[in-house]
Amino acid sequence: MTTKPLLLKNGRIIDPANNIDQQGDILIINNQIARKGKSGTLSCPDNGRIVDLNGKWIVPGLIDMHVHLREPGEEYKETIASGTQAAAAGGFTAVACMPNTNPVNDCQTVTSFILAKAEKEGSARVYPVGAISKSSSGTELAEFGEMKEAGVVAVSDDGRPVANSQLMRRALEYSSNHNLLVISHSEEMSLSQNGAMNDGILSTRLGLRGIPRVAEEIMVYRDLALAEYVGRPVHIAHMSTRESVDLVRRAKAKGCKVSAETAPHYFSLSEEAIGLYDTKAKMNPPLRTHDDMLAIRDGLRDGTIDAIATDHAPHSVMEKDVEFDQAANGIIGLETAVPLTLALVNKNILTPSRMIELLSVNPARILRVEGGTLSEGKIADITVIDPEKKFVYSKEGIVSKSKNSPFLNWELTGKAVLTILGGKITFSDLEI
Amino acid sequence: METQYRFQKKHILGIEDLSPEDISFILDAADSFKEISQRSIKKVPTLRGKTVIHLFFEPSTRTRLSFEIAAKRMSADTFNISASTSSAQKGETLVDTARNLTSMNPDIIVIRHSSSGSPHLLAKHIGASVINAGDGTHEHPSQALLDMLTVRENKGQLKDLKIAIIGDIIHSRVAHSNIIGFTKMGAHVHVSGPATLIPPGIEKMGATVCHKVEEAIEDADVVMALRIQKERQFDPLFPSLREYAICFGVNDTRIQSAKPDAIIMHPGPINRGVEMTCEVADGKRSVIMDQVTNGVAVRMALLYLIMGGEDR
Numbered sequence A: 001m002t003t004k005p006l007l008l009k010n011g012r013i014i015d016p017a018n019n020i021d022q023q024g025d026i027l028i029i030n031n032q033i034a035r036k037g038k039s040g041t042l043s044c045p046d047n048g049r050i051v052d053l054n055g056k057w058i059v060p061g062l063i064d065m066h067v068h069l070r071e072p073g074e075e076y077k078e079t080i081a082s083g084t085q086a087a088a089a090g091g092f093t094a095v096a097c098m099p100n101t102n103p104v105n106d107c108q109t110v111t112s113f114i115l116a117k118a119e120k121e122g123s124a125r126v127y128p129v130g131a132i133s134k135s136s137s138g139t140e141l142a143e144f145g146e147m148k149e150a151g152v153v154a155v156s157d158d159g160r161p162v163a164n165s166q167l168m169r170r171a172l173e174y175s176s177n178h179n180l181l182v183i184s185h186s187e188e189m190s191l192s193q194n195g196a197m198n199d200g201i202l203s204t205r206l207g208l209r210g211i212p213r214v215a216e217e218i219m220v221y222r223d224l225a226l227a228e229y230v231g232r233p234v235h236i237a238h239m240s241t242r243e244s245v246d247l248v249r250r251a252k253a254k255g256c257k258v259s260a261e262t263a264p265h266y267f268s269l270s271e272e273a274i275g276l277y278d279t280k281a282k283m284n285p286p287l288r289t290h291d292d293m294l295a296i297r298d299g300l301r302d303g304t305i306d307a308i309a310t311d312h313a314p315h316s317v318m319e320k321d322v323e324f325d326q327a328a329n330g331i332i333g334l335e336t337a338v339p340l341t342l343a344l345v346n347k348n349i350l351t352p353s354r355m356i357e358l359l360s361v362n363p364a365r366i367l368r369v370e371g372g373t374l375s376e377g378k379i380a381d382i383t384v385i386d387p388e389k390k391f392v393y394s395k396e397g398i399v400s401k402s403k404n405s406p407f408l409n410w411e412l413t414g415k416a417v418l419t420i421l422g423g424k425i426t427f428s429d430l431e432i
Numbered sequence B: 001m002e003t004q005y006r007f008q009k010k011h012i013l014g015i016e017d018l019s020p021e022d023i024s025f026i027l028d029a030a031d032s033f034k035e036i037s038q039r040s041i042k043k044v045p046t047l048r049g050k051t052v053i054h055l056f057f058e059p060s061t062r063t064r065l066s067f068e069i070a071a072k073r074m075s076a077d078t079f080n081i082s083a084s085t086s087s088a089q090k091g092e093t094l095v096d097t098a099r100n101l102t103s104m105n106p107d108i109i110v111i112r113h114s115s116s117g118s119p120h121l122l123a124k125h126i127g128a129s130v131i132n133a134g135d136g137t138h139e140h141p142s143q144a145l146l147d148m149l150t151v152r153e154n155k156g157q158l159k160d161l162k163i164a165i166i167g168d169i170i171h172s173r174v175a176h177s178n179i180i181g182f183t184k185m186g187a188h189v190h191v192s193g194p195a196t197l198i199p200p201g202i203e204k205m206g207a208t209v210c211h212k213v214e215e216a217i218e219d220a221d222v223v224m225a226l227r228i229q230k231e232r233q234f235d236p237l238f239p240s241l242r243e244y245a246i247c248f249g250v251n252d253t254r255i256q257s258a259k260p261d262a263i264i265m266h267p268g269p270i271n272r273g274v275e276m277t278c279e280v281a282d283g284k285r286s287v288i289m290d291q292v293t294n295g296v297a298v299r300m301a302l303l304y305l306i307m308g309g310e311d312r
């Protein structure tokens, strides 16, 4: 199917993959970036549309490498359709979805189901992540070969971390036969079990069982050590503590093949956000201290952390409007990632180019998927960001099926205003 | 001219929310209610026509009974909902329960629940006043108030006293409320017990941590032992009850170093021979029975004050 040509004019083109940050135009024909040029140098074919993007950023489509789409199994929280619509509204053209669905994505049947649904109903590219172990139960390896054949881009037992070190070692080794990335949800369960928030004075005050920072750090260290030992890459998911960042920094300095991500809440909030038992601020790993938040920001700035991924985790009021220790972990994140990351740009912690590396270039590189670039001839996955646009993040405005966010009613600055997936508009806040 | 103090709390969710003035005011009110419990007709019409619901999701005999006696002596209509008869086991959420209770139009709900913060959740979803009768490992404000009343009666004041609290501090809502309360009133709280049972950051709540029980007890005006929960199997907190009794139990030898007029307290129920020996629990310094008596008076005061303290 062909779509009308589209000329994006007078935007600030931020394309770190090509080392470009300058005013310019981009012409999209069919599903590709046909031409890229300085402002005013491109003309639009007669049947095309022109959008003036003065004051806005044109960036490669954003890629969220860690989301939970909940389908199959928990469609009342989110579906592939609603989740990818939320992605498009947040400026994302692709998402990698974690395998902790029901059933767990541990075989080609589930992988194929997800991909077929995404093809039919999706508003973004969907890259399934398969399970490391069958049913993510931590005993036997899942069939990596079959899942890879069906289309998974990585494997992870996200949400149910691999407790057995030998199994993790075998997963790292065996992943080489299928060229699959292993993603570590780093959590030592014997330390974290039944915990509801970060362990410390605040958990003492609130009478909540703490999750000590070392529960994360021990497993970050274990998986870095195992990956180094077997000579395989590993990706550390959702880092939340200063020591985790330091561990990755040291591993990188040694030349280990490690990549790492964090989520916007870990660089935007500290455990204080829990206030008096606000379950909207409950997630795993938990919000940490102000000092950890600053360390995460440092890691983003200096390149230790490669990617910002939202860990978008939709839950209904049934899971959240309950006692704090009974409440489900996780918050939605797709529609707030852009303004929360822009806040770091506005604080001069990140440059605009660095922001786009974290949200697009690096996730594409780590997952080895298309996108992350505005080169001529490449697929036209493009996001337009208005860095000045102010909006109140309200329940009514949320596209995701679930509304569990600690940022509700925050006044945010910066928003994706146009999302283009393979030349087709999947979200627009502009008059076109 | 000093400004007129007024008690303005709608809920009693924790000692954390009370000012020293609030605490003194509640203790004074409790003092005056004690007299009612000594009359031959132990009843006043203060809360006639008011409805008090006791919503207990955890088994409790003494606290529930104490609240119930308090409400009945004030002539309130009382209803008990306990976990076995509530909808909790049918999967009804606390928020649903709150909505259903609203239709009964209660004035006060007294709640005990195993989840910290559940009284806060209830208060958010219901118009009635909420009294926290113990939530998880968070707070147990009425217990701390009755403990403060007991100490004030015996010592004449709270300021500058040395209070030793021995045992399972981390899982004890009584300890949390007492540390906050006694510290607010100018007393010095020293805690001791197995390091595995001392929560992180407790110093920031005002407590001094002692590695030896003897250090905490030395020159103390008050020695309080806490109940050891025998059921916590999944977390290896200390080797055995036997070793606990030997290393951390409050016994006659250990209390020698306390002040000669020191009083001995325990929130009950006691594991005799574990956290406290029989000799100490039943000894002449023990005020454990006073604590029970004062419980009713403090709870009468709370019911009275959150209902606006109408003329008696």
Ligand SMILES: [Zn+2]
Binding pocket: A158, A159, A185, A237, A238, A284
């Ligand atoms: Zn995870």
